[in-house]
Amino acid sequence: MTAPLHEANPTGAGRALPDTQQGMRRRNLARVMHTVSAEGPLSRAAVATHIGLTRAAVSTLVDELVRAGLLEELGPERPGRVGRPGSALAVSGNGPAGIGAEIGVDHLAVCAVDLRGDVRARAVRQGTNRDRGPEPVAAELTALLRQVVAEAEQQGLWPAGLAVAVPGLVARDGRTVVRAPNLDWRDTDLAALLPPELPPAVDNEANFGGLAELWLGEATPADFLHVSAEIGIGAAVVVDGRLLRGTRGFAGELGHVPVRPDGPACACGGRGCLEQYAGEEAVLRAAGLQPGENRVELLAERAENGDEDVRRALRGAGEALGIALTGTVNLLDPGSVVLGGALAALAPWLLPSIQDELSRRTAGRTCPVTVSRLGSEGPLLGAAHSVVRGVLDDPGAVAGRR
Amino acid sequence: MTAPLHEANPTGAGRALPDTQQGMRRRNLARVMHTVSAEGPLSRAAVATHIGLTRAAVSTLVDELVRAGLLEELGPERPGRVGRPGSALAVSGNGPAGIGAEIGVDHLAVCAVDLRGDVRARAVRQGTNRDRGPEPVAAELTALLRQVVAEAEQQGLWPAGLAVAVPGLVARDGRTVVRAPNLDWRDTDLAALLPPELPPAVDNEANFGGLAELWLGEATPADFLHVSAEIGIGAAVVVDGRLLRGTRGFAGELGHVPVRPDGPACACGGRGCLEQYAGEEAVLRAAGLQPGENRVELLAERAENGDEDVRRALRGAGEALGIALTGTVNLLDPGSVVLGGALAALAPWLLPSIQDELSRRTAGRTCPVTVSRLGSEGPLLGAAHSVVRGVLDDPGAVAGRR
Numbered sequence: 001m002t003a004p005l006h007e008a009n010p011t012g013a014g015r016a017l018p019d020t021q022q023g024m025r026r027r028n029l030a031r032v033m034h035t036v037s038a039e040g041p042l043s044r045a046a047v048a049t050h051i052g053l054t055r056a057a058v059s060t061l062v063d064e065l066v067r068a069g070l071l072e073e074l075g076p077e078r079p080g081r082v083g084r085p086g087s088a089l090a091v092s093g094n095g096p097a098g099i100g101a102e103i104g105v106d107h108l109a110v111c112a113v114d115l116r117g118d119v120r121a122r123a124v125r126q127g128t129n130r131d132r133g134p135e136p137v138a139a140e141l142t143a144l145l146r147q148v149v150a151e152a153e154q155q156g157l158w159p160a161g162l163a164v165a166v167p168g169l170v171a172r173d174g175r176t177v178v179r180a181p182n183l184d185w186r187d188t189d190l191a192a193l194l195p196p197e198l199p200p201a202v203d204n205e206a207n208f209g210g211l212a213e214l215w216l217g218e219a220t221p222a223d224f225l226h227v228s229a230e231i232g233i234g235a236a237v238v239v240d241g242r243l244l245r246g247t248r249g250f251a252g253e254l255g256h257v258p259v260r261p262d263g264p265a266c267a268c269g270g271r272g273c274l275e276q277y278a279g280e281e282a283v284l285r286a287a288g289l290q291p292g293e294n295r296v297e298l299l300a301e302r303a304e305n306g307d308e309d310v311r312r313a314l315r316g317a318g319e320a321l322g323i324a325l326t327g328t329v330n331l332l333d334p335g336s337v338v339l340g341g342a343l344a345a346l347a348p349w350l351l352p353s354i355q356d357e358l359s360r361r362t363a364g365r366t367c368p369v370t371v372s373r374l375g376s377e378g379p380l381l382g383a384a385h386s387v388v389r390g391v392l393d394d395p396g397a398v399a400g401r402r
Numbered sequence: 403m404t405a406p407l408h409e410a411n412p413t414g415a416g417r418a419l420p421d422t423q424q425g426m427r428r429r430n431l432a433r434v435m436h437t438v439s440a441e442g443p444l445s446r447a448a449v450a451t452h453i454g455l456t457r458a459a460v461s462t463l464v465d466e467l468v469r470a471g472l473l474e475e476l477g478p479e480r481p482g483r484v485g486r487p488g489s490a491l492a493v494s495g496n497g498p499a500g501i502g503a504e505i506g507v508d509h510l511a512v513c514a515v516d517l518r519g520d521v522r523a524r525a526v527r528q529g530t531n532r533d534r535g536p537e538p539v540a541a542e543l544t545a546l547l548r549q550v551v552a553e554a555e556q557q558g559l560w561p562a563g564l565a566v567a568v569p570g571l572v573a574r575d576g577r578t579v580v581r582a583p584n585l586d587w588r589d590t591d592l593a594a595l596l597p598p599e600l601p602p603a604v605d606n607e608a609n610f611g612g613l614a615e616l617w618l619g620e621a622t623p624a625d626f627l628h629v630s631a632e633i634g635i636g637a638a639v640v641v642d643g644r645l646l647r648g649t650r651g652f653a654g655e656l657g658h659v660p661v662r663p664d665g666p667a668c669a670c671g672g673r674g675c676l677e678q679y680a681g682e683e684a685v686l687r688a689a690g691l692q693p694g695e696n697r698v699e700l701l702a703e704r705a706e707n708g709d710e711d712v713r714r715a716l717r718g719a720g721e722a723l724g725i726a727l728t729g730t731v732n733l734l735d736p737g738s739v740v741l742g743g744a745l746a747a748l749a750p751w752l753l754p755s756i757q758d759e760l761s762r763r764t765a766g767r768t769c770p771v772t773v774s775r776l777g778s779e780g781p782l783l784g785a786a787h788s789v790v791r792g793v794l795d796d797p798g799a800v801a802g803r804r
Contacts, residue, residue: 024426223649233628237733244641247625257729258763260663269765270728326672327659327729331639333648361660363671 025061026396028053032061033070033091033395037115041074041088049315062089068399069095070115070391096160096391097152097399099198100384103166103204105130105182105231108137112152112159113384115335115391117216121151131184134177138193138302145195160391160398162198163383164190165205167230172249174201181267182231201386205245206252208382209340210236215385221335225328226343227254227321228378231280237332255279257324263370277320280342286313296342303349314349321350324355329358329367340372341379347371413749423599427463428798430455434463435472435493435691435797439517443476443490471497472517472793488550493517496795498800499554499564501600502786503543505568507531507584507633509655510539514554514561515786517793519618521554534584536579540595547597562800564600566592567607567781569632574651576603582670584633603788608654609645610784611742612638614776616645617787623737627730629656629723630743630780633682639734657681659726679722682744688715698744705751716751723752724759730759731769742774743781749773 031051036042039050048058065071066089074088097112097120106128112121123144129137141164149159168180175191190202210226213236226236233255237244246249255275256268263272274280281291283299287310292298302310325337339347341352349368359366372378391398419775433453438444441452450460467473473635475489499514499522508530514523517679525546531539534666570582577593592604613637628638635657644652657677658670665674678684683693685694685701689712694700704712727739741749741756753771761768774780793800 221649235733239641239646244646244734247623247737248735251733251735253732253735256732256764258725261661261725268763270763322658323663324729327726328733330655331637331653331730331733332646333650333653335649335653361670361672362580362658 006225008321009368027393028057029065029399030062030393032058032065033392036071036089037091037392039056041090043088053133063394064098064399070399071397075078090256091204093118094156095158095389097157098384098387098391099149099159099162100208100380100382100387101143101145101162101164101200102208102380102383103129103137103141103164103183104205105167108141108144109380110141110148111380111384112148112157113381113388114157115388117385117388119156119381119384120157121148123147129183134183134185134188134190134193138190142193142195145198149198159198160201161387162194163208163386164194164200164202165208165379165383166190166202167205167232167234169250169253173279174203174244177202178248178250203383203386204234204249204252205230205379206234207236207245208380208386209234209372209378210238210252210382211243211386212342212378212382213338213372214238214241215372215389216381217338217372220338223333223335225254225325225332225334225336226338226340226372226378227325227343228339229278229280229343230341230376233275233279237329237334239332241399254324254328257327259320259323274320274324278317278324283317287317296345300345303346311349314346315353318350318353319357322354324333325354325358325367325369326361329362334367337367337369338372339369340374341376344372344375420581428796430459431463431467431798431801432795433461434467435794438473438491439493439794441540443492445490449491452736463556464642466801467797470797472797472801484721495520496558497560498790499559500786500789500791500793501547501551501561501564502610502782502784502789503547503564503566503602504610504782504785505531505539505566505571505585506607507544510543510546511782512543513549513782514550514559514788515783515790516559517790519787519790521783521786522557522559525549531585535589536585536590536592536595539585540592544595544597548760551787554797555669561600564596564602565610565785565788566596566602567610567785568592568604569607569634571655572604572606574647576605579604580652605785605788606636606654607632607652607781608636608743609638609647610782610788611636611774611776611780612640612654612784613645613788614780614784615740615742615774616640616643617791618776618783619740619774622740625735625737626740627656627727627734627736627738628740628742628774628780629742629745631680631682631728631745632743632778635677635681637730639736641734656730657727659729661722661725663670676726680719680726685719688718698747702747705748713751717755720752720755721759724763727756727760727769727771728763731764736769739769739771740774742770742776743787746774746777 031119035050044059048055067131071089074090093114093116097114100111102109109124109128111119114120169178171178177185177188177190179186191200194200206228209228213220213226222241224238235252235254256273258272260272261272264276265271266273266276349383414695437449437452446460450457471493473491474494476492495516495518499516501626502513504511511526511530513521516522568579570579573580579587579590579592581588593602596602608630611630615622624643628641637656639656658675660674661676662674666678667673668678
């Protein structure tokens with residue numbers, strides 16, 4: 001089993017599949033899955049109407065998906081409907097599950113999401129992962145993984161793949177953490193440290209946060225910038241419903257966009273990077289606070305209680321974000337900017353100055369700034385859903401594996 | 403006839419076509435065209451091997467393309483080759499032509515490019531278009547268009563479509579110039595002012611410049627940023643071989659990325675935008691020169707002759723470009739940055755400070771900066787080739803039209 005990182009596919013079909021009869025069959029399997037997933041429960045006839053194939057062709061596809069455990073028949077439709085009663089089809093709640101994992105700077109988390117998008121099992125361990133080295137962290141994550149997979153299997157699910165979110169740059173091989181400064185990891189082959197029976201697709205947490213917003217957010221446009229922060233500031237650039245990864249997989253490093261080119265030196269080698277003004281440590285420093293645990297909660301609490309030092313620090317962070325986002329909006333013209341991760345919790349105090357800068361500097365070309373409802377759950381959910389989307393996008397590959 | 407703006411399609415097939423037998427046929431027609439275009443002249447058997455279809459299937463497709471005038475048979479291959487001699491196929495030099503046009507601030511240009519990529523007719527008119535208003539400019543462009551089309555038709559070509567490059571923001575409808583500050587145009591429906599028999603696909607000059615680089619440049623990667631300047635500074639963001647347009651079609655406004663957030667006010671509403679440091683007028687001012695015609699030539703000549711004021715002004719422009727590009731490289735992780743348009747002619751004096759800033763600020767994550775060989779021809783060639791690519795990407799549509 002290979003576990004590529006599956007991405008959004010708004011057309012609902014595995015377009016990368018070969019253009020042969022066999023490829024067309026697999027694309028049509030994907031169409032059926034996406035249709036039932038988005039619109040179900042549906043009869044075979046309704047599926048046929050939706051995707052423009054004959055009832056007979058759809059029945060063959062549906063039978064294959066039912067046999068593979070990806071669709072299930074809910075039994076005859078209730079009487080009173082027009083026409084001959086047909087069995088309604090739904091996406092299976094007892095088939096494959098996407099396993100998502102997150103290595104945060106201060107926690108580990110794993111969850112299992114079924115094809116319907118429901119979280120069916122979940123495990124979290126709080127505690128810092130700074131300076132522990134990859135091996136003990138991976139060992140602890142493996143224990144959580146085994147726990148969640150066992151819990152999912154008890155419910156009749158089976159793991160279709162694993163995706164792992166990490167706070168760092170990940171190579172395009174989807175397994176090597178090139179640099180995770182807040183974990184002090186460098187060139188770590190994370191896949192080699194995790195269970196071989198469930199090869200992971202490793203990616204940056206900001207990327208998974210952005211994908212979660214794309215798939216689970218409310219009225220998210222197909223082109224947007226998702227900004228997230230844990231300790232650092234990252235972003236996911238989504239274009240036409242697809243994540244922009246960059247040549248080496250390093251796209252989205254919003255935290256290192258220069259805000260004031262002669263500003264303070266940054267660990268990246270630059271000067272005056274956004275992180276020097278809006279990163280968690282910079283904000284704590286500007287507010288006269290010490291770094292420590294639960295920093296975001298502390299900032300939110302103090303701002304809520306009217307602490308003027310904290311509010312001023314957050315205004316300053318918002319200004320810096322607004323300047324960096326002005327450049328981004330000019331360059332990419334996104335449909336919206338979504339604040340996620342820790343930023344979501346601080347949005348009430350960041351948003352006014354972000355919006356001020358942005359509208360002042362992009363007269364008439366401004367871009368709405370919204371707040372994610374997923375907050376810090378984004379990366380974990382994005383990871384699990386990336387596996388689920390992979391199954392919906394190419395159910396034929398999964399069916400062939402069972 | 404609709405004339406959508408055709409984009410790069412590195413897989414060589416019109417993926418947006420419906421997934422039916424008819425759609426598959428059209429995609430396979432595209433595969434044959436792209437194969438012969440990239441590898442030809444080729445026998446039918448060689449085409450079949452290249453695209454993995456049977457010889458019989460390929461012959462049917464080829465016959466259709468020959469009938470439509472898109473491919474031509476060069477006659478039997480020379481003896482001495484192994485196997486039964488077959489007629490070699492080549493892309494037609496007497497079929498459809500892409501008509502490209504450019505409305506520059508100081509010139510108008512039109513050209514016709516055949517399916518082989520050769521420029522077969524060309525017309526240019528020098529002279530400012532500033533403050534003339536759209537109607538007289540469009541009338542003059544129409545005269546040039548008629549001249550070039552007539553010249554192409556005398557050579558047996560027929561216009562497959564028209565694409566027009568303009569120095570301004572273009573709406574995603576591909577016809578409305580939303581804002582062209584250096585022409586003083588605003589919300590101009592350019593398509594309505596051009597000949598109805600050849601409806602144009604209008605786009606920003608920087609976009610066409612970037613596409614020209616993608617299609618005609620040397621060893622251009624699939625992900626790059628093309629920076630170009632005439633009077634303003636624009637960029638084209640190319641991702642996976644496709645132009646990133648943005649939600650409203652306004653992506654690529656590199657000239658309005660803030661370089662020094664408290665710097666001089668810019669007409670866009672911002673402060674300290676890149677154009678305030680590296681735009682043509684800013685550079686002329688910094689060098690103690692007056693705006694006028696042939697400004698780039700003047701700067702290049704003086705820099706060449708060792709004029710220290712001009713060299714210092716160009717170094718300063720390069721620094722500002724390096725700061726803005728640092729943000730871009732962090733955000734998009736492109737495979738390269740290509741300097742095109744007027745910047746190409748000034749590259750010897752800009753490049754050192756661009757590269758200094760970029761490598762200093764993006765330690766270990768830097769990105770090569772190269773110079774386009776197309777120079778100021780990029781937008782015009784990109785426009786014409788966008789039509790040609792449209793024919794190669796969906797030859798079935800063209801065949802059906804004749």
